[in-house]
Amino acid sequence: MSLTISCPICGKRDGYEFRFGGEERGPRPDEEGLTHEQWCSYVHMRINKAGIQREWWYHQEGCGSWFTIERDTLTNLEVEGREET
Template sequence: MRLTCPLCGSRDRREFYYYGADTYLNRPAPDAPMAAWDDYLHLRDNPAGVTRDLWYHEQGCAQWLKVTRNTVTHEISAVELVAGPAAGGKGASE
């Protein structure tokens, strides 16, 4: 599988670290019940079809990416930065 990093271009998926569903960005409030924190930390869906995942470009620009992909067909329909480029990260020209 290949991912197209917005900063580095098309790369093999082995350059990236898969983190999980992008819902991981929606963490409970600090004072949320323990059950909410337990769900957040331990329960994961395993859907067949379109998902939005977090990937870290570990061997590239060191950016977090939000990848929209289909787990059945392996089609990648979108790759976007979670935030702007981090200071000190490698750019597309390196």
């Protein structure tokens, strides 16, 4: 796997060590007043962005933490040094 990922604790490591946790979409909506559609959209729908997206990764073969990085889905390269948005 050519992807490398920068873990905030362990530094830049080989992509094999990580597990993908999906795109960043913020915390789950509150249950009060939640409709089927909203829930279905939260659980199943994805933006699937072509470009730079913030996304979650888990350092499975390392420190075991969840963190976000920014990755350009067009080049499959991590975009480093960008401010957290």
